[in-house]
Amino acid sequence: MFSEDTIAAIATPPGEGGIGIVRISGDKALNIAREIFLFAGSKNETFKDRYLHYGKAVDGEGRIIDEVLLAYMKAPRSYTTEDVVEIHCHGGIIPVTNILKEVIKKGARLAEPGEFTKRAFLNGRIDLVQAEAVMDLISAKTQGLAKTSLMQMEGGLSGHIRSMREKLLGIMAHIEVTIDYPEEDIDELATQSILDDIVSILKTIDYLLETAEEGKLIRQGIRAVIVGKTNVGKSSLLNALVREERAIVTDIPGTTRDVIEEFINIKGVAVRIVDTAGIRETLDQVEKIGIEKSKQNIERADLIIVVLDASSPLEDEDRQILNYIKDKKALLILNKIDKPPLLNKKDIEEHLGREVPIVESSLTLGKGIDKIEEIIYKMFFRGEVEFSDGMMITNIRHQEALIRANSCLTDALEGLDSQIPLDIVSIDLRGAVDSLGSITGETVTEDLVNRIFSEFCLGK
16 A cells, blocks of 8 residues: 655646746655755755755756745655655746656656545555545645545544444453453453443443534535525525626526536635525527426435425415425425515415525615524534534545444443343444544545545645
């Protein structure tokens, strides 16, 4: 799984910017730096650990590529625990690309996605939970996910997982002694202690699993789709939620013909708002495609926001849309309450056959927006979410591993109660240990590691 090659990549986003960084890691990093960097002062200067050195990057012919700063981080006190060199040049595609090309000519190879973090994991600097938290922090769209990711990077979750695993290994060692030396029967007091420890671990796992659904939403965000017939205010709702004129709003039915997506932040949680084409019968081919996309987005949504015109009675088109959400989590917006009301709420509930949250609004006057955001949050979260707590599961992989551990420990507990042979109980305990170890990376396959890091961005 581990490669001793020296790797290099551009560590900053592509495009124009104030600075661009080329990162190099491996035992050849310092030699490569010596070959392409000219100190601005004396030629006899040497690279100091954790210093910024000013000079110029040059190609093999001695031609200047760019004016740069170079940072050298000596192993093992670096991100990868290897020698790391970062060359900071002017931000732009040409300077960073030219420097990277020269670095590769001098003996480095292009890094794979996430390979720097992968090396940090393989070298024991971080565990797999912390590595995945790095990517979550990079992609975080809210302060909530950023805080949770930082706690996990600092080992908040890993510590709890490791503590449970070590306790189980202690129980297994105790049982193994009893199996190897049957004349030393496990006494009643020791049996009760083992039962208490397993119950305690199960309670911790149950607590973590209870956070998983909310954690998944914090990590991935809530996908909310706005639907309704034409000209009821769907685009106005999107604009009001994102606080800018993101969608075109006119009195002409069918103005929105394609799906428009924007992220909003509700109490630290990312909500992806999807504005769709109004659902109606039409002969316009382009509009038909947009309507079909609307129906597809309804199927993938965590929440359907149905916008209805409160100044108009319930029509067949409204009923058709309500049919799409009968078994889905939905929020109804009665828009245009500034006009004389003609829509009967009872007709809506009778058609749906259940109660759903309803908010009255006048989007043109800005009324009801705060209430809409409040209800969206309450529909998914129980009270305020404590983002600074490391005891939260935000990763589906972790959730699945905890479910497996929970099942193994439940079987072990039942086995001890039924007094089945201890070697059978030990098998269940080993399953729990392996499941917990797969979270932190202590018992993990090469394929899984490669898959996890392949989802990282280049240069990290």
